[in-house]
Amino acid sequence: MRRLIGNPTLSDVAEVAGVSTATVSRCLNAPERVQEETRKRVMEAVQALGYSPNFGARVLAEGRTHTVGAIIPTMDNAIFSRGLQAFQEELRESGLMLLIASSSYRPEIEEEQIRALVKRGAEGLLLIGFQRSDDVRAFLAAQQIPALVAWAWQPDAAQPCVGFDNHAAMAAMAREVIARGHRQLALISADPAVNDRALVRIEGLRAAMAAAGLDPATLVIETTDATLESGGLAFRRLWERPNRPTAVLCGTDVLAAGALTAARDLGVAVPDAVSITGFADLDIARITAPPLTTMHLPHRRMGREAARMLVRMIAGERVESRELDCSLVLRGTLAAPRDRETGQR
Amino acid sequence: MRRLIGNPTLSDVAEVAGVSTATVSRCLNAPERVQEETRKRVMEAVQALGYSPNFGARVLAEGRTHTVGAIIPTMDNAIFSRGLQAFQEELRESGLMLLIASSSYRPEIEEEQIRALVKRGAEGLLLIGFQRSDDVRAFLAAQQIPALVAWAWQPDAAQPCVGFDNHAAMAAMAREVIARGHRQLALISADPAVNDRALVRIEGLRAAMAAAGLDPATLVIETTDATLESGGLAFRRLWERPNRPTAVLCGTDVLAAGALTAARDLGVAVPDAVSITGFADLDIARITAPPLTTMHLPHRRMGREAARMLVRMIAGERVESRELDCSLVLRGTLAAPRDRETGQR
DNA sequence: CGTCAAGATGTATGCGCTTGCATCACTTGG
DNA sequence: CCAAGTGATGCAAGCGCATACATCTTGACG
The missing domain is CATH 3.40.50.2300 (Response regulator)
Known part of the structure; x- marks a missing residue:
């Protein structure tokens, strides 16, 4: 069923310009194959009629949608x-x-x-x-x-x-955290069941813990969806548990920013009372207070x-998969844990 | 030129199912017009061939691209x-x-x-x-x-x-700022030459100033592009001027967050030394410290x-333009100006 | 038992464009 | 002066689908 009744077609243009539809088509798609003078006449007709090629017809004939x-x-x-x-x-x-x-x-x-x-x-x-x-x-x-x-x-x-290699990137972040002396780690993550990047990051984190001699089973994970609020709520849940973590790693900066805001609201000092890390290095990582230690992604x-x-x-070519580099960005939310008894670092 | 050579077509399906192309087409687009048994046979053929309708042909025949x-x-x-x-x-x-x-x-x-x-x-x-x-x-x-x-x-x-009515919204924000006692206002804005929303907001701001008895000509405007960094740089430029504003309104939360970060880096306390307001109520408005006073947009x-x-x-219907409501969200970045001499509010 | 309506299916056309091939006009070299 | 080559243009065949209309089948009803 024609919907755009009255829209000019190639043959309308051809008629006005006094040429064949083939020539009009060439003017539009391969101008160099048409004589200057003819082309000029055709283009004028195109202008005059306000012609614009029909998408469906073009796709059908050409076999490409671009x-x-x-x-x-x-x-x-x-x-x-x-x-x-x-x-x-x-x-x-x-x-x-x-x-x-x-x-x-x-x-x-x-x-x-x-x-x-x-x-x-x-x-x-x-x-x-x-x-x-x-x-x-x-x-x-x-x-x-x-x-x-x-x-x-x-x-x-x-x-x-x-x-990027989510496994390696999260492992690198974990190593950095552990190197600071943290032993009680928590993670706020998207649901690994529906987000394989999250799953791989969890695995990377566990691997780093194991490599550092920590028991991966001690890792506390709060699974949540990807919003700011959710990050905050997850942090609050974490903070209500008996064994509070000294470092909370987050699957994305958004979750980390939410956690950071919740910490502020709870009066929990970052990084003094708890370290928080993000992932992605989004704009928000630079505007939190303190700015977020995170993993920069290109x-x-x-x-x-x-x-x-x-x-x-x-185009039918074979391509090689490409791994892009990440880099750790140390800002203000990661520090050595303070001894909860003495207050000393 | 056919590109997807070998892709099955309607008539391939028709042949396999032993029916006409029309029946196959109906099976796909108006199944209720085909007998149960026939339809089953056709659908099996569709499955068997892995048939998927050709987009161009469909658009051409139907006259719609959806x-x-x-x-x-x-x-x-x-x-x-x-x-x-x-x-x-x-x-x-x-x-x-x-x-x-x-x-x-x-x-x-x-x-x-x-x-x-x-x-x-x-x-x-x-x-x-x-x-x-x-x-x-x-x-x-x-x-x-x-x-x-x-x-x-x-x-x-x-x-x-x-x-939303950018003019009215910015005017409302300006009234709020002025009501707090601010007299020296500045604006960080996108370039009004290429952004008519920015232009209208500037006009709304000026109108509110005039209505409050302030000279719109005293408004200092820093024009910049829409990034966080740019907002920060604009704030720094503002701060280098002889007459520092007591309130900096921003065209968007992104600019405001940038300004806020710059203020922090410069050691300028917000809202004690300067008030900053945003526009849009993005996520970032809630994670800055202090959280941003801004205009909520739906x-x-x-x-x-x-x-x-x-x-x-x-569908060819006439529609009425719709104005949506904005609402001012007072958070932590707007306060009465402090007297620069006495330090008193 | 004949008539007609309703439903199921087939036939065939056209959607507007691209492009291989044919045609024509002209140029150039032998 | 002619043959072959070159470039510009026209002709016409699809591309794959939806659908108006034709045809055929079946069942209800008088």
Whole structure:
């Protein structure tokens, strides 16, 4: 059913310009193959009619949509928005448009959105994390849609990915904390059941503890969702327990900022009474008081690199997964634990 | 040129199921019009072949893409990301996909992206602010693409919009500041030349000053871009001037948080030595120390409402512009000015 | 037992564009 | 002066799907 009745078509333009539709099409897509004079006449007709090519027809004839899709848990989390912005900017350089969908961290919605994006003509997909059903993977393979996993990198990844080694990064953070003398550690984390990056970070943390001679079983974990409030509530729960941790590591800066705010509200001094660390080095890490010790992630670089890789995958090239470096940023929320009895460091 | 050679088509499915293409099409789009038994056979064939309808063909035949576009200055600014997330969620309810582009606050990029989105089949557009060339407006009118302006509302708006009254909101904030006794005001703002919301806020501020008997010409304005660092630098510039303001109003929470951080680094106590106010009530407003006095904006409600309105516009309905309420949130960064000589309030 | 309505399915057209191939006009070298 | 080459343009065949309309089947009812 035609909806945009009256919209001018190629042949309208052709008629006005006194040429064939083929020539008009060439004027638009390969101007160098048309004589200057003819082209001028055609372009005038295009202007006069306000012609804009019909998308569906173009896609059908050309077989390409020039569109890629991205499915992220939510745009409303700075951990994704900066990289996504860079991803989109880089895509634009390659003449691709970006379709965005979100999963709210729910696998079934992610699956639905993957199918929706493919149905909508996405030529490639950007996905977050590795956790995905075999069904979906089979579907993507059958449709021959390249998918790139971002915000995560694993040495043994079966699919192309770009990101950082969450295991190693969290382990590095834990080593730093333990080196300061902390023995009672807690973690505020996203639910590892629906967030494989969180799971890997937990494992990294446990590995570092074991390596340092601490019993990983002593690690207290508060699982929560990814908001500021949740981080605060998790901290409060932690603080009500009998054995208060001397250091609270957080899965993201957002949780850490929430924890920090809760600590302030509870009158708990940071880092004197408790150390808190973040993860991601978002803007908020610099505005808390004290500023947050965290793990710096190369957000924009990852977004750009993801776009470049996906473009090549769509072109049919093989790409190598890429691990990007993280670096520890020591700011004000991590210090040696104070002896609870004597008050001495 | 066919790219996805070998992808099964409707007629492949029809052949396998032993029916016509029309029946297969009906099975997929209007199952109730096909007999149970036939449908079962067809669906099996669909499964067996891993059939997925060709997007271009569908769009061409149906005349709809079920896609809308949004062009925002940047995703990497929490002032947009929360509303955008809600916008996308609501769109999903209506079975629409979201194409996202960004302008980096540059009109020429915005224009390019508008054309690109239309070319990619956007049935409707979400735009930020009113500032736009006549060319673009004419183009959208000619293409019959409905466009909704969001993040801004003006009483006399010629086009449909949804948002808040930036003029009134900033005036309200200014009245509050002035009522505390502040006479020397400064503003850290985005460049009003490329950001009409910023311009309107400046006007609202000036109007409130005039109404309170202050000379609007005494307002010092630092124009800058929308990042945390920029907010901090602007505050430092302000602080180097001979007449230091007693209150610094900021165009967004991001700028305010930057200013607050700079103040901390400079050893300037907030709100004792200077008051600072934000605008938007982002997450960061609650984690600064002290927490930021700011103007609360209904981000998610605006996003949802924008989606609903745009859906109706695409359906050909007329919609009324909607103004959403803001509310002042008094937290810790605004207080009466202290007399610089005596130290008294 | 005939008639007709309703439901199920098939036939065939058109959506607007791209592009391989054909055609035509012209140039150039032998 | 002609043949071959070159560049510009036209012709027409799809691309894969939705759907109006035609056809066929079946059952109800008089």
